[in-house]
């Protein structure tokens with residue numbers, strides 16, 4: 537599963553500038569990923585992951601447990617995120633204004649929306665409504681999304697004659713959603729129980745998608761972090777919605793990694809400059825602004841926490857390298873949703889793995905590193921063999937046993 541994020545927002549707010557920055561980080565082995573070379577508006581970016589080189593070192597060290605006798609350094613395959621550069625949205629997009637339909641169909645495909653909001657003042661850059669007004673911009677975009685959803689809902693007709701229980705249930709929810717959206721409430725902010733949520737899912741409503749607000753700020757605003765944060769708080773206040781409520785549910789403290797999972801701020805232009813630098817220079821450059829990481833990395837991490845995603849790691853021999861002389865290890869990160877069971881996690885690697893799942897050997901990453909690989913970890917009883925009901929946790933090194 538690749539995480540997909542659509543970069544959406546008003547025209548001329550810096551979406552493509554941000555997208556072009558992230559293209560600089562496009563994975564070198566893009567051929568592995570669909571779209572990367574076909575669609576010009578899709579970029580595949582690595583999920584930053586410090587664990588992978590550590591893991592690669594252990595595997596290359598000839599962990600005897602892997603019985604590899606590897607001659608080459610293991611390859612590193614991070615998890616990936618697909619970014620979609622979506623055309624600017626104007627009033628009336630839901631009725632096909634501007635690039636309306638194209639905009640909406642692109643946004644339908646993504647798992648989450650990065651809603652870029654212009655905060656930077658620059659008289660040289662035209663704003664479509666002639667003034668920088670983030671509250672009104674957010675409202676415009678969200679109103680169009682709501683209108684598009686209402687159009688989707690209105691296509692659902694009352695079941696007639698011999699309707700199934702499911703059809704009747706779905707229609708009840710459709711009516712409930714219509715009422716809420718009439719009041720300007722987005723689908724993700726409507727209280728739904730699990731059953732209702734499952735039913736709504738098939739409608740693929742745009743306002744059901746989690747949103748990360750990406751405030752595009754000036755360099756000045758970037759330096760004045762406190763002031764900028766206050767400004768953003770004020771925007772949320774005016775929208776009558778606290779960041780905590782924006783994603784529709786309470787934040788999960790376990791997943792909390794960033795300042796705030798619902799929004800980040802960055803300077804899209806600066807992101808371009810930064811990503812052209814070497815990793816070391818990047819750090820120094822960011823430090824001048826009191827930042828630890830690029831906006832892009834913060835965006836990816838925020839997306840992970842907002843979407844409730846975690847990752848597990850595999851470290852072993854690449855199954856495709858048959859000849860002993862060409863044997864090469866591979867360490868790789870895989871994305872799963874929190875709560876995924878072991879067989880489904882195996883299925884992320886290969887659908888057959890899920891079908892023929894027998895068990896999984898699991899060791900916390902920390903133990904794996906401390907004990908320098910599988911062998912010692914097994915000796916000291918840190919490797920757990922788990923079955924079909926095991927709920928995967930974050931930060932585990934996994935070896936699946938599958939039958940044929």
Ligand SMILES: Nc1nc2c(ncn2[C@@H]2O[C@H](COP(=O)(O)OP(=O)(O)OP(=O)(O)O)[C@@H](O)[C@H]2O)c(=O)[nH]1
Pocket residue numbers: 546547548549550551552553554622623624625656657658661752753754803804805806
């Ligand atoms: N001063 C300043 N200008 C920016 C920044 N980000 C983008 N711009 C400029 O704003 C203009 C529009 O940027 P784009 O990235 O093309 O905007 P967009 O959101 O993709 O626009 P559409 O695709 O038309 O919806 C360009 O001239 C950028 O150079 C920024 O952080 N600061």
Ligand SMILES: [Mg+2]
Pocket residue numbers: 551552553621622623624
């Ligand atoms: Mg653009």
